[in-house]
Amino acid sequence: MPFQQGSARTRQRTVLLVGIVVLLAALVLAVVLASVLTHGKQEVSPKMLKWKDRGTTKNLQEVVLGRCYNYITARYPELGDKDCLKIWESLKHAFIYKNPCNTTSEDYQPLMELASHPIPCNKSLFWSKTSDLAHRYTKSNQNFLTLEDTLLGYMADRVSWCGDPSAPGINYESCPKRSECESNPSSVFWKMASKMFAEAACGVVQVMLNGSVEAGAFRSSSIFGSIEIFNLNPDKVSAVHIWLMHDIGGPQSESCSGHSIKRLKSILEERNFKITCEDNYRPVQLLQCVHNPDHADCRLCTNTT
Numbered sequence: 070m071p072f073q074q075g076s077a078r079t080r081q082r083t084v085l086l087v088g089i090v091v092l093l094a095a096l097v098l099a100v101v102l103a104s105v106l107t108h109g110k111q112e113v114s115p116k117m118l119k120w121k122d123r124g125t126t127k128n129l130q131e132v133v134l135g136r137c138y139n140y141i142t143a144r145y146p147e148l149g150d151k152d153c154l155k156i157w158e159s160l161k162h163a164f165i166y167k168n169p170c171n172t173t174s175e176d177y178q179p180l181m182e183l184a185s186h187p188i189p190c191n192k193s194l195f196w197s198k199t200s201d202l203a204h205r206y207t208k209s210n211q212n213f214l215t216l217e218d219t220l221l222g223y224m225a226d227r228v229s230w231c232g233d234p235s236a237p238g239i240n241y242e243s244c245p246k247r248s249e250c251e252s253n254p255s256s257v258f259w260k261m262a263s264k265m266f267a268e269a270a271c272g273v274v275q276v277m278l279n280g281s282v283e284a285g286a287f288r289s290s291s292i293f294g295s296i297e298i299f300n301l302n303p304d305k306v307s308a309v310h311i312w313l314m315h316d317i318g319g320p321q322s323e324s325c326s327g328h329s330i331k332r333l334k335s336i337l338e339e340r341n342f343k344i345t346c347e348d349n350y351r352p353v354q355l356l357q358c359v360h361n362p363d364h365a366d367c368r369l370c371t372n373t374t
Contacts, residue, residue, distance in 0.1 A: 170250035190272030285329030
């Protein structure tokens, strides 16, 4: 009898231990499965961050491809050897499925090389705070080109894009502003394109600035003031012509003898550029007056004396 009772107790302990082991194994398996499932959900569809700028342009691929084909067939057929599909793929790979705050110049380097083309001497027109006027002028006068009149700038003008690490890899809802993170897709792209545009300039270059801006026509923080001016090559650029334009009916906050223009001239002189500055360059002012023919500021434009 004692032997039989001992055997029974041993069997009970064994069953109890096996039950505990099975229970622990089930708990561990449940924790592992929960972790895997949770991780999988985060990878597939995490909640996208809400940024302050507009999201990726709808139908971005069609917009970029359409502009590329239009540029090399209708506008500049001499660039017909450019591969628009490769250019689009290069742009897409620069940002898709990537954190929009970790964009690097290396991401865009292949695109810059694919889309670059020579800029004829004496045609480069830089601008700051005169975007609308500068582009109206180059549309009416084919002798000048802004960055937005190059293939790179033409494709990207007024469109936006940014990626997201989760599917579908593109954020159509919002993209980060420069104030949120400086290394965002748009800022890095335009800095690189601006640098390349300045490096390509030769002969006489033009700069259109806004003399009605209270803070000053030349700003060191602008793309022109921080990037383009320092990438002009003194061995290729013979002179810099500054066109200081005032808004029709707007304040004349600064002239060619103003404080910020003096600062700009000083920077250019240190880099051995010849400089001229003209208040309200007449051909551009005439274009302003086309839209404001009856304004008092335009009377001089119509005087026959």
